[in-house]
Amino acid sequence: MATVAVLGAGNGGLAAAADLTLRGHTVRLFSRTPAPLDPVREAGGITLEGAAGSGLAVTELLTTDLAAAVSGADLVMLVVPATALAPYAALLAPHLTAGQPVFLNPGGTGGALALHAALRAEGFRGELRIAEVSTLTYACRTCGPAAVRISNVAPRLPFAAFPGRAAAQLHELVAPLYPAVRRCGSVLETGLANLNAVEHPPQILLNTGWVEHTRGDFYFYYEGTTPSVGRVIDAVDRERLALAAALGAPAVRFVDAFRDAGYTTPEAAATGSTYIAMQHSAANRWFRSPPSLDHRYVHEDVGHGLVPWTEWARLAGVPTPVMDGLVTLAGAATGRDYRRDGLTAARMGLAGIGTGGIVRFLDAGPAEVAVR
Known part of the structure; x- marks a missing residue:
């Protein structure tokens, strides 16, 4: 033990x-x-x-x-x-x-x-x-x-x-x-397997009016993920998968990872639709919405989820227009600068490291100093 x-x-x-x-x-x-x-x-x-x-x-x-x-x-x-x-x-x-x-x-x-x-x-x-x-x-x-x-x-x-x-x-x-x-x-x-960054920013930002009007009095995953919201989540996921392919990192679709984590049924995941996967998510069914945008679903999942993905995408030359749009929308809605204050390449120790050097960096780490 x-x-x-x-x-x-x-x-x-x-x-x-x-x-x-x-x-x-x-x-x-x-x-x-x-x-x-x-x-x-x-x-x-x-x-x-x-x-x-x-x-x-x-x-x-x-x-x-x-x-x-x-x-x-x-x-x-x-x-x-x-x-x-x-x-x-x-x-x-x-x-x-x-x-x-x-x-x-x-x-x-x-x-x-x-x-x-x-x-x-x-x-x-x-x-x-x-x-x-x-x-x-x-x-x-x-x-x-x-x-x-x-x-x-x-x-x-x-x-x-x-x-x-x-x-x-x-x-x-x-x-x-x-x-x-x-x-x-x-x-x-x-x-790249961070499920929260795929789902939460579209879910909360596209439900801003409902979040603020009801102060979170609705079922966030079940009621908040409508077909349209589900399609935006699917679009974020396609950009994530393209980034993973460019970086040589294995990745699976959001709905399949959602299933593997025990959040939806195999039948729902097989449809490939996040909307359907959410409708069959017993584990998340009764979770209510945050009461405002002043919440980790925005501050964390945008600033420390979508922002680092877009930073990796710049290193790899992969376009991420939907992710970039959500980062911009989150900043406009909250008055925060997630590009400035989020998890940038520099804050991850990746500044100046091209895609060719990432593999060695990830295995060995930066040049280490003497152990204290």
């Missing part, structure tokens, strides 16, 4: 802490603020229900002290939005030890690259071994101040590491925790 530092106490962090604890692992749950942890202390643990089982999970530690959470941990697991990776790098840099395994659950698009670059920028000089999966291991929502419900545990998840030479060791460590992980060739492959 492993000692795991779970960093982040939102939906995913609570689900991971409860699930791993109830499966016999030693879990330390960290939050940057005490507010998410206080109800758990008062309740005596996290109540888990749903697809991963049920019970009261009493973790070894609930803490806002990051040093206490990560010291000696077999695995440091970040269950945080992609937008939080840079702040977490600043927090982690003084406490992470050389070679200590880090796992991004999820990594989204370019997460391992971004965290690696941010830790170096914060002055960390030790060996870095960072693994990621393409999307969160659970479909989950909190159902009370100290309770979480898991509606689906992904049965198959793309897994990769940066630098790539660490992938085998990290997979050996993570697989007992999450047997669904399947090794990929590189973090390009996991980054």
